[in-house]
Amino acid sequence: MSSFALPSPGRPAWRRRLSAMAVWAGAWLLMTALDGQAELANLALLLVLAAALCGLWLSTLESLACCALAVLAFNWQFVPPRGTLSVDLRQHLWLLFTMLAVGCMVGWLTGRQRRDADAARAAAQSAHLLHQVNEQLRLAPPAEGAAHLAEALRRLSQGSLAWWLAAPHEALGDAQPSAPLWHCDWQQPSDEELALLQECQRSAQATEQGPAQGQWHHQHLLPLRGAQHCLGAVLLRLPPGADWGPLQRDTAQALCDQAGLQLERRQTEQRAQRHSEAAQNQQLRNTLLAAISHDYRTPLATILGAASTLRHQWGKLSQDQASALAGTIVDEVEQLSTLTDNTLQLARLDAPQHALQRDWESLEELVGSAVARARSRYPGVRMNLRLEAGLPLLRCNAPLLVQLLNNLVDNAVRYAGEGPAIEIIARRLDPGLLLAVADRGPGIPAGQRERLFQPFERGNAPAPGAQRPAQRGAGLGLALCRAIVLAHGGQISVRQRQRGGASIECRFPIEPQPLAQTDAPEALP
Structure with a gap:
């Protein structure tokens, strides 16, 4: 914990009086040495000078008394x-x-100036202390902020303290309060002291207690007041024989109020963040349900119509017509399967504390699985592979990476059509690995590239002859791709190609490769 530059206590009274006595003694010795050599008025000036110097260390009353005694002597x-x-x-x-008149006047003026200077210096130190504590509390969590406050109060008073901090939920009126935080410098606070702390929090008023029987210290109870709530209280014990003036008490209370405001602000921000996240999650669920219900309706109606036609008019349909209806059913079922997989995977990846199971995989095998599925689903689409030789192993979740490639290929076919070839590119890109799917479609305008990775966002216009119209799907494919890439610690972006088309590029970090197990022991018979 960082230290605070707190106000240092003034010089002890005995040291100040000793300095004044040394000045008077020096002046008296000098007047004695000059006796008979200097006029009486000149000797008197030395006495006035001594009175002025002593006013720097003595109080006004002490200066006047010393000046009167010096004139008599x-x-x-x-x-x-x-x-x-x-x-x-x-x-x-x-x-x-x-x-006597000049000495008293000089002593009084000097003492007054010294008091004003001490007060100004103490006020400046107090303001500096408040600034330091504010910097410490600005980004500190509630428990750590209370520790910073405790350190500042200890250094300010040179004493010991106990603090009681109400639980954040209880202080802000939540339904499920948690246990309060408390700390004590001595072994164990008594039940009476805990009751005093709780009462100070409830009343939000500072109180002072004189030394009780058997105790030789004053106790100050200071509330931790926020703008709307009192979050706790501090019980401060002063060292024996010490007492505070108004400035020290006001500074300590200002520190506590500052800490209370910071704690209340942090807790309010946490509540607002929780409510905002809950509202966003609820909005996402509502939008997801609305999109799924809308996008499931059309495929289901198509499947129902085709299946009903096959059932009731089987004898009237030719073989080509029946095959076309069966193909329609298959296509729509595949569309529903893709939509369902995307939705479930996106929900899993967006869930808090989702543990991603990863293993070392060959990128060539993952690309091969995606290409086999694409050639089976889109027989008329040409696939060009540009895989760099000697690619390192990728520590990833293989089903998710295959689903990433499938979604990128489906997106390319949907918007580029079956004319130009779809390219899958994999190569090293310092300091990671680049995996991209590129097409020769109409491309993506610059203003839409980042928006397309948000859920329920679709492109505007497909290419002529595209495999599927652009409005099909819930707009979850690229959002799922982004979630998969981020879950693997990578980045995803869209780049416009020079001769037309778009390239969706995923960059993954390359982790240290596993050691080859070439020296494995042979199995025993």
């Missing part, structure tokens, strides 16, 4: 007749009176 030792307090000449009387 000056009259006794230097003013004729010496050894008595009587004065022979009138000018000597005026000299003594002037010395």
Whole structure:
């Protein structure tokens, strides 16, 4: 925990008085040495100078008392007749009176200036302390913020403390409160002290208790007040013989109020974030249900119509007509299967704390599985493979990577058609691995490239002769691709090709390769 530059205590009273006594002693020795060599008025100036210097260390009352005693001693030792307090000449009387008046005035002014300077220095140190604590509390969680506050109060008072912090849920009125946080510098706070802390939190008022029987310290109870709630309280024990002035008490309460505001702000932000996430999840579920219900309706109606025709008019249909209806049913079932797989996978990947099962896989085998499925589903589509030789193994979830390639190929066929070839590219790209599916379709405008990776977003216009119209599907394919790539620690983007078309590029990190097990022991018979 970082330290605080807190106000340092002033010089002890005995050291200040010792400094003043040294000044008076030096001035008296100097006047004694100059006795008989300098005029009486010049000796009096040394006394006035000593009074002014002593005002830097003594209080106003102490300065006035020392000045009066010094004038009497000056009259006794230097003013004729010496050894008595009587004065022979009138000018000597005026000299003594002037010395007393000037010395008292200088001492009073010097003491007042010293008090003002001490007050200004203490106020500046207090403001600096508040700024330091605010920087510590700005990004600290509630429990750590309370620890920062405790350290600052210890350094400010040189004492010990116990703090009680109400649980965040309880302080903000949630239905399920959790246990409060508390800490004590001494071994165990008494039941009375805990009751005082709870009462201070409930009343949100600072109180002070004098030293009780057997105790030699004052106790201060300070509430941790926020804008709307009092989040806790602090019980501060001062060291023996110490007492606080108004500035110290106000600074300590300002520290507690500052901590209370920061804690309340953090807790309010956490509640707002939880409510925002819950609202977004609810909106996503509603949109997902609406999109699925809409996109399931058309394939189901098509399947129902084709199956009904085959059932009731089987004898009237030619072989080609029956085959076409059966092909329609297969196509629509495949569309429903793809939509269902995309929806389930997207829901799993978006779930919190989803554990992704990964293993070392050959990228050539994954691409081969996707190409085999594409050639079976789209017989008229040409597939060009551009795989770099000696590609490293990829630590991934194989079914998800195959589903990623299937969705990218389906998207390319849907928008580019069966004319130009679909290219699958895999090569090293420092510092990772590039896996891309490229087509020669109309491409994707720059303003739509990032939006297409959001759920329920579709492209605008398919290419002439495309395999499927662009409006088919719930718009989950590229959103699922993005979720799969991010789950593997990669990035996905769209690049416009120079001679037309688009290339959807996935970049994956290359992890340290597993050691080849060439020295494995032979199996025993």
